[in-house]
Amino acid sequence: xxxxxxxxxxxxxxxxxxxxxxxxxxxxxxxxxxxxxxxxxxxxxxxxxxxxxxxxxxxxxxxxxxxxxxxxxxxxxxxxxxxxxxxxxxxxxxxxxxxxxxxxxxxxxxxxxxxxxxxxxxxxxxxxxxxxxxxxxxxxxxxxxxxxxxxxxxxxxxxxxxxxxxxxxxxxxxxxxxxxxxxxxxxxxxxxxxxxxxxxxxxxxxxxxxxxxxxxxxxxxxxxxxxxxxxxxxxxxxxxxxxxxxxxxxxxxxxxxxxxxxxxxxxxxxxxxxxxxxxxxxxxxxxxxxxxxxxxxxxxxxxxxxxxxxxxxxxxxxxxxxxxxxx
Amino acid sequence: xxxxxxxxxxxxxxxxxxxxxxxxxxxxxxxxxxxxxxxxxxxxxxxxxxxxxxxxxxxxxxxxxxxxxxxxxxxxxxxxxxxxxxxxxxxxxxxxxxxxxxxxxxxxxxxxxxxxxxxxxxxxxxxxxxxxxxxxxxxxxxxxxxxxxxxxxxxxxxxxxxxxxxxxxxxxxxxxxxxxxxxxxxxxxxxxxxxxxxxxxxxxxxxxxxxxxxxxxxxxxxxxxxxxxxxxxxxxxxxxxxxxxxxxxxxxxxxxxxxxxxxxxxxxxxxxxxxxxxxxxxxxxxxxxxxxxxxxxxxxxxxxxxxxxxxxxxxxxxxxxxxxxxx
Numbered sequence: 001x002x003x004x005x006x007x008x009x010x011x012x013x014x015x016x017x018x019x020x021x022x023x024x025x026x027x028x029x030x031x032x033x034x035x036x037x038x039x040x041x042x043x044x045x046x047x048x049x050x051x052x053x054x055x056x057x058x059x060x061x062x063x064x065x066x067x068x069x070x071x072x073x074x075x076x077x078x079x080x081x082x083x084x085x086x087x088x089x090x091x092x093x094x095x096x097x098x099x100x101x102x103x104x105x106x107x108x109x110x111x112x113x114x115x116x117x118x119x120x121x122x123x124x125x126x127x128x129x130x131x132x133x134x135x136x137x138x139x140x141x142x143x144x145x146x147x148x149x150x151x152x153x154x155x156x157x158x159x160x161x162x163x164x165x166x167x168x169x170x171x172x173x174x175x176x177x178x179x180x181x182x183x184x185x186x187x188x189x190x191x192x193x194x195x196x197x198x199x200x201x202x203x204x205x206x207x208x209x210x211x212x213x214x215x216x217x218x219x220x221x222x223x224x225x226x227x228x229x230x231x232x233x234x235x236x237x238x239x240x241x242x243x244x245x246x247x248x249x250x251x252x253x254x255x256x257x258x259x260x261x262x263x264x265x266x267x268x269x270x271x272x273x274x275x276x277x278x279x280x281x282x283x284x285x286x287x288x289x290x291x292x293x294x295x296x297x298x299x300x301x302x303x304x305x306x307x308x309x310x311x312x313x314x315x316x317x318x319x320x321x322x323x324x325x326x327x
Numbered sequence: 328x329x330x331x332x333x334x335x336x337x338x339x340x341x342x343x344x345x346x347x348x349x350x351x352x353x354x355x356x357x358x359x360x361x362x363x364x365x366x367x368x369x370x371x372x373x374x375x376x377x378x379x380x381x382x383x384x385x386x387x388x389x390x391x392x393x394x395x396x397x398x399x400x401x402x403x404x405x406x407x408x409x410x411x412x413x414x415x416x417x418x419x420x421x422x423x424x425x426x427x428x429x430x431x432x433x434x435x436x437x438x439x440x441x442x443x444x445x446x447x448x449x450x451x452x453x454x455x456x457x458x459x460x461x462x463x464x465x466x467x468x469x470x471x472x473x474x475x476x477x478x479x480x481x482x483x484x485x486x487x488x489x490x491x492x493x494x495x496x497x498x499x500x501x502x503x504x505x506x507x508x509x510x511x512x513x514x515x516x517x518x519x520x521x522x523x524x525x526x527x528x529x530x531x532x533x534x535x536x537x538x539x540x541x542x543x544x545x546x547x548x549x550x551x552x553x554x555x556x557x558x559x560x561x562x563x564x565x566x567x568x569x570x571x572x573x574x575x576x577x578x579x580x581x582x583x584x585x586x587x588x589x590x591x592x593x594x595x596x597x598x599x600x601x602x603x604x605x606x607x608x609x610x611x612x613x614x615x616x617x618x619x620x621x622x623x624x625x626x627x628x629x630x631x632x633x634x635x636x637x638x639x640x641x642x643x644x645x646x647x648x649x650x651x652x653x654x
Contacts, residue, residue, distance in 0.1 A: 002619075003490065035362030035491070038535035042517050071517040156536060163330065164362070164491050164538030190369050190398040208365030209483060211491030211538060292329075 001212055008212060009204040015215045016204070018222025022230055023138065025169055026145050032197040033210055034166040037135045037154040038064075039192070043168070044099070044150060045069045047178035047194045048129050050186060052077065053099040054092075056113070059083055059106035060296060065133060066101070076101075083109045083298075084270075086263030087117060097128045098177070105137035107157075108295035110256075110270030110304065111263050112137065119147040129174060137267045139225060139309065140237045149173050155214060158267065159221050160310040165214035170194065225309065233309050240307050240316040241266040247320040252327050254280060257302060269305040270294070277301055280326055287322045289315075328539055335539060336531040342542045343531070345549025349557055350465065352496055353472050359524040360537055361493040364462045364481040365391075366519070370495070371426070371477060372396045374505040374521045375456050377513060379404065380426040381419075383440070386410055386433035387623060392460060393428070410436045410625075411597075413590030414444060424455045425504070432464035434484075435622035437583075437597030437631065438590050439464065446474040456501060464594045466552060466636065467564045476500050482541060485594065486548050487637040492541035497521065552636065560636050567634050567643040568593040574647040579654050580607060584629055596632040597621070604628055607653055614649045616642075 069076035253276035294302025396403035580603035621629025
């Protein structure tokens with residue numbers, strides 16, 4: 001299919017409107033397509049930061065966002081805590097911050113930041129844009145869009161689709177910032193800068209030939225999620241997370257990696273399994289359950305469990321039963 | 328499927344090796360994946376141009392490549408001819424050119440540049456990199472890789488696949504140039520700069536979560552093309568182009584838009600059909616054949632026919648028969 005015809009515009013509109021309805025995105029926000037969330041790290045820095053961004057780093061992915069800002073010639077600052085830990089509510093005071101970069105759910109460690117943490121930045125940094133990477137948590141979290149300016153995710157995690165599409169939600173403050181940077185003579189990129197995305201997005205088009213199949217499938221999946229009901233998806237996510245954390249808490253060979261319950265992710269649940277990692281992984285595999293490896297140098301000592309809408313309650317109940325047998 | 332496992336590496340290797348074998352790419356060239364050829368316009372300027380690129384412009388797509396260079400803060404120069412025309416062999420002499428940007432097949436007009444034209448730049452610009460956009464012509468053209476430094480295409484044209492993947496072929500001179508720009512303190516982008524693509528590519532990996540399905544399908548299609556034989560695909564392409572140009576040349580209501588036979592594309596054949604455009608389009612549609620619209624302001628006065636490996640000889644013979652009936 002050509003991406004310059006009416007048929008594509010309908011597909012594109014279904015996907016953007018589906019995302020808006022599902023996540024409760026207000027009308028002054030726009031939904032754009034990129035090729036990955038990784039691309040959005042880059043585009044958001046290019047389009048929203050002249051010099052200084054402030055990054056909350058607690059794992060490999062939030063760190064990569066910070067590094068990209070440095071690679072693009074900006075002067076980012078970071079506030080870093082150890083893997084497996086969250087942030088205290090005492091947030092640092094920094095001058096001249098143009099963008100606060102928050103990773104809602106750090107996929108490498110299973111740490112999630114509470115909504116209260118995200119929602120305090122508007123008051124502390126009224127002149128900055130607030131960016132939230134929600135790659136491995138959406139559609140679960142419910143955001144207060146009056147407290148953030150841009151939100152993004154990719155479709156291969158919670159939306160259960162083949163990889164190759166990033167979804168970038170921005171408000172008019174973001175558009176204005178990109179125009180201001182451009183007027184100051186800074187490069188904000190070319191075909192995927194915000195003014196160009198907006199110009200095409202208004203017509204339900206894209207600047208380049210996009211991943212049409214991915215956009216089509218996103219429209220179908222949001223329709224399916226809306227039919228199931230986002231409230232039900234959220235409560236099921238909480239139920240599944242609760243029974244798994246409970247099973248890990250009492251297990252002789254494993255425990256939740258994130259000690260502080262308030263910082264535990266509902267969608268990426270990480271078990272500290274040490275020397276028993278292979279045993280647990282093998283036993284679960286024998287029961288038809290695939291546990292993800294730990295991230296990076298914790299590959300052999302941790303297991304990661306995705307808790308997405310595609311995972312049923314029954315699967316999680318079976319997972320808990322099988323875990324209980326391993327002792 | 329995760330993109331950080333052995334299974335993905337095998338898929339990625341099959342696709343890159345398939346591309347190399349099919350197109351006869353020498354071993355000192357690398358094959359990388361991006362999200363579109365549009366992205367490669369941007370990445371190639373970022374990574375291969377400090378200040379000055381020279382662009383041969385004869386339509387909307389070659390012009391866009393030039394514009395992207397300007398958007399990225401470079402000082403591109405262009406050598407432009409009218410739509411429907413090719414370039415003479417008298418090439419302009421410009422000082423300080425770091426990249427010569429050539430569009431092998433201008434999709435908007437159906438003009439292709441002869442291989443002799445491409446192959447002369449190495450001698451005239453020994454210090455420049457030679458870049459060839461081959462979006463709507465590959466796998467048809469056979470390149471002399473000693474005369475070019477980078478070549479790129481996307482998979483939704485000649486490879487007949489769903490859109491959402493660009494393939495970027497570069498040699499070691501390109502890698503060296505990107506490293507030189509980086510050492511000089513210029514930004515060459517982040518996750519998709521050449522050193523990062525190379526670092527991951529060596530392991531058959533990608534920096535970001537890519538369009539895994541597109542990469543898998545590219546591997547399958549190159550396998551299929553190799554089974555059919557690239558020589559047969561090329562000779563069939565020439566046969567189909569020849570019978571269509573012949574039919575247009577003698578048609579009472581249409582003629583080839585590109586007057587000079589040496590500049591006529593074999594893969595995107597544009598008919599000047601004037602007031603008869605709708606009549607021809609409707610009659611072909613009634614026979615089950617879909618003619619593409621003209622590009623931009625030639626939408627109502629031209630028709631464009633794609634001639635890709637997925638189009639059979641029989642389809643083109645039928646197209647010619649149907650065209651002959653319209654008079």
